[in-house]
Amino acid sequence: MSVLRTLALGTALTVAGFGAAHAQAPASPIFDAVKARGTLVCGVNTGLAGFAQPDSQGVWRGLDVDACRAVAIAMFNDATKVRYVPLTAQQRFTAVQSGEVDMMPRNTTWTFQRDVQLGLDFVGTNFYDGQGFMVKKSLGVNSAKELNGATICVQPGTTTELNLTDYFRANNMRFTAVVIERQEEVNAAFFAGRCDSLTTDVSGLASTRASQGAQANDYVILPEVISKEPLAITVRQGDSKWSDLVRWTFFAMLEAEELGLTAANIDSMANSENPAIRRFLGATGDLGQMLGVDNRWAYNIIKTVGNFGESFERNITPLGLPRGVNNLWTKGGLMYSPPLR
Amino acid sequence: MTSLSSPGPDLRTGAADLLPPRSQRGVVGWMRENLFSNWLNTAITLLLAYFLVRWISGFVDWAFVNAIWSVPGNNTTACREARGIGACWALINEKHRFILFGTYTYEEQWRPLIACALFIALYVVSAMKRFWNKWLMAIWAVGLVAIGVLMWGGVFGLTHVSQERWGGLPITLILSTFGIVGAFPLAILLALGRRSTGMPAIKALCVVFIELIRGVPLISILFMASVMFPLFLPDGLNIDKLLRAQVAIILFAAAYLAEVIRGGLQAIPKGQGEAADALGLSYWNKTLFIILPQALRIVIPPMVNTFIGMFKDTSLVLIIGIYDILNAAKTSIIEPAWQGFGVEAYIAVATLYFFFCFAMSKYSQKLEVDLNRGMRR
Numbered sequence: 001m002s003v004l005r006t007l008a009l010g011t012a013l014t015v016a017g018f019g020a021a022h023a024q025a026p027a028s029p030i031f032d033a034v035k036a037r038g039t040l041v042c043g044v045n046t047g048l049a050g051f052a053q054p055d056s057q058g059v060w061r062g063l064d065v066d067a068c069r070a071v072a073i074a075m076f077n078d079a080t081k082v083r084y085v086p087l088t089a090q091q092r093f094t095a096v097q098s099g100e101v102d103m104m105p106r107n108t109t110w111t112f113q114r115d116v117q118l119g120l121d122f123v124g125t126n127f128y129d130g131q132g133f134m135v136k137k138s139l140g141v142n143s144a145k146e147l148n149g150a151t152i153c154v155q156p157g158t159t160t161e162l163n164l165t166d167y168f169r170a171n172n173m174r175f176t177a178v179v180i181e182r183q184e185e186v187n188a189a190f191f192a193g194r195c196d197s198l199t200t201d202v203s204g205l206a207s208t209r210a211s212q213g214a215q216a217n218d219y220v221i222l223p224e225v226i227s228k229e230p231l232a233i234t235v236r237q238g239d240s241k242w243s244d245l246v247r248w249t250f251f252a253m254l255e256a257e258e259l260g261l262t263a264a265n266i267d268s269m270a271n272s273e274n275p276a277i278r279r280f281l282g283a284t285g286d287l288g289q290m291l292g293v294d295n296r297w298a299y300n301i302i303k304t305v306g307n308f309g310e311s312f313e314r315n316i317t318p319l320g321l322p323r324g325v326n327n328l329w330t331k332g333g334l335m336y337s338p339p340l341r
Numbered sequence: 342m343t344s345l346s347s348p349g350p351d352l353r354t355g356a357a358d359l360l361p362p363r364s365q366r367g368v369v370g371w372m373r374e375n376l377f378s379n380w381l382n383t384a385i386t387l388l389l390a391y392f393l394v395r396w397i398s399g400f401v402d403w404a405f406v407n408a409i410w411s412v413p414g415n416n417t418t419a420c421r422e423a424r425g426i427g428a429c430w431a432l433i434n435e436k437h438r439f440i441l442f443g444t445y446t447y448e449e450q451w452r453p454l455i456a457c458a459l460f461i462a463l464y465v466v467s468a469m470k471r472f473w474n475k476w477l478m479a480i481w482a483v484g485l486v487a488i489g490v491l492m493w494g495g496v497f498g499l500t501h502v503s504q505e506r507w508g509g510l511p512i513t514l515i516l517s518t519f520g521i522v523g524a525f526p527l528a529i530l531l532a533l534g535r536r537s538t539g540m541p542a543i544k545a546l547c548v549v550f551i552e553l554i555r556g557v558p559l560i561s562i563l564f565m566a567s568v569m570f571p572l573f574l575p576d577g578l579n580i581d582k583l584l585r586a587q588v589a590i591i592l593f594a595a596a597y598l599a600e601v602i603r604g605g606l607q608a609i610p611k612g613q614g615e616a617a618d619a620l621g622l623s624y625w626n627k628t629l630f631i632i633l634p635q636a637l638r639i640v641i642p643p644m645v646n647t648f649i650g651m652f653k654d655t656s657l658v659l660i661i662g663i664y665d666i667l668n669a670a671k672t673s674i675i676e677p678a679w680q681g682f683g684v685e686a687y688i689a690v691a692t693l694y695f696f697f698c699f700a701m702s703k704y705s706q707k708l709e710v711d712l713n714r715g716m717r718r
Contacts, residue, residue: 046662047672056435058444083505086662098571100579211680
């Protein structure tokens with residue numbers, strides 16, 4: 001496997017090298033290619049509740065999917081001009097490196113090594129996740145610090161397992177791991193009572209808990225979050241016009257929430273005197289033109305997809321997950337858009 | 342003293358015409374012979390019968406009597422309350438179109454439906470002996486073009502639907518049909534190449550190909566096709582994911598089929614080839630008219646075995662994010678409301694797989710009997 005990885009990396013670097021050599025020809029190869037093609041190719045998860053998943057009619061829905069739709073609107077003012085390419089965890093980086101997808105909001109953790117070495121650019125974190133613990137309420141545990149000696153269900157070979165070991169060692173506690181390969185089976189083992197606690201990313205815990213229907217209240221997610229998992233949108237390295245567009249499309253959705261613009265009220269804001277709103281709507285300034293798209297791009301995005309908060313409520317809230325750190329900075333969260341000016 | 346009217350058995354008819362006692366014939370007799378011949382057998386029979394009856398009645402209760410066939414909206418509370426008591430067929434009711442056709446445009450799903458029907462029609466037509474002539478090729482060509490037009494669209498007023506949106510049963514049928522159709526001629530060439538004596542280079546190539554492909558699991562070939570291969574392509578050139586998977590499956594199937602066919606070639610007595618040589622037939626005439634018809638007839642059972650395996654192996658494309666029918670079923674239970682109803686989804690898909698595999702197996706048995714009629718004594 002490591003040989004394969006080295007090979008893949010080597011190839012990736014070679015490909016990136018070629019990219020650099022050809023850099024003079026088109027200034028922004030991805031942007032121009034998307035424009036010429038008329039559709040955006042978006043890499044998403046093969047199925048993750050709340051983030052990207054086809055519904056009963058085969059229509060993709062989720063927080064990540066909304067990121068794709070927003071970029072399609074910025075480019076073409078049409079949310080349907082997206083081709084979704086479902087990617088597995090192993091395929092995802094190749095798909096971006098080889099240009100198979102134009103952008104990839106696929107719950108991918110932004111790490112140093114991925115950003116620096118893989119020929120990718122992470123343009124913005126659309127979900128701050130982290131590893132947590134879930135226990136049966138009847139256990140009477142209120143904090144992860146009380147889990148000394150517990151049996152814990154965990155998926156092997158993941159950073160989850162490493163974080164778990166680190167956390168217990170740092171806090172001088174012992175645990176027994178129940179290690180099972182597939183996440184669904186890990187969950188099943190937990191609900192069958194084979195372990196005291198289940199650990200994975202908090203978003204995963206929340207959707208697993210929500211899937212229990214009426215019994216969901218028998219389980220509680222402990223407040224401690226023991227790792228940082230910023231899930232970010234990625235694009236291929238080397239086209240700053242394209243990464244600017246994807247980045248500011250995401251920021252525009254945040255900015256809209258901060259300005260109080262929603263899909264419902266944005267039309268009534270047309271005559272607003274607030275200079276930030278006027279700039280946002282394209283009434284003054286030329287933000288859109290600077291990006292190389294329609295000047296009313298931000299208005300179009302909010303009109304169709306809504307602001308970030310609306311997207312979150314539509315997709316993540318039904319999983320039973322509170323806004324938490326994913327709230328705006330003005331409301332005690334980490335979501336912060338630089339000023340659009 | 343002779344008395345023709347004496348009672349007793351009529352000796353002229355012979356003992357052979359007499360039926361054995363009632364207790365030794367029919368169902369009762371068979372059961373006495375096989376199931377209740379001594380106390381141990383009787384005990385085992387009764388025990389197994391007990392479990393069988395309990396299991397079947399439990400299954401019927403779960404699958405039919407207590408099953409929940411539909412729920413209002415996406416509210417699965419009723420299903421969750423019946424968990425373990427009754428099946429939640431409401432899942433299939435709600436998701437069957439996603440499981441069958443994946444993310445194909447909802448309003449246009451009549452197109453993949455017809456495409457599947459066409460595939461099945463093509464199988465049935467090819468199975469009938471009266472169509473075994475030059476027209477069969479034409480029928481297949483027309484059928485495949487029609488399927489392509491239906492799936493892609495873009496002509497005759499049909500909207501274009503790109504391959505990423507294809508899914509479900511059509512993907513399974515496309516991958517396995519083209520896999521088998523594409524692999525078969527390649528396999529014959531490989532088998533002939535591996536047996537060739539005059540051309541060592543070609544023989545070596547065939548051996549290397551077969552052993553290399555057989556030496557690695559299908560998953561790793563699909564992986565190569567989907568993860569490594571795009572990195573070697575020049576910038577901007579992208580070969581479709583489905584096509585890459587299809588080629589990988591063809592190569593894999595060809596390597597296995599080649600060995601099956603080689604088995605058949607080896608079973609043909611040397612004299613057959615020598616006789617053909619003596620008649621002055623060319624290599625291709627000899628192979629096409631003397632050797633292959635006999636060799637392929639011998640290997641029908643292992644060949645169908647490979648086909649059935651191939652049909653099910655196509656489900657491995659889930660590791661490269663293609664929604665074949667199994668993967669679509671798995672995706673349908675990701676939505677929080679429907680999580681935890683995997684058994685129902687898997688049973689539904691298993692039924693479909695069984696339908697296709699059982700039909701293949703039954704047909705091959707019939708074919709074997711038909712084609713070997715001349716060999717029977």
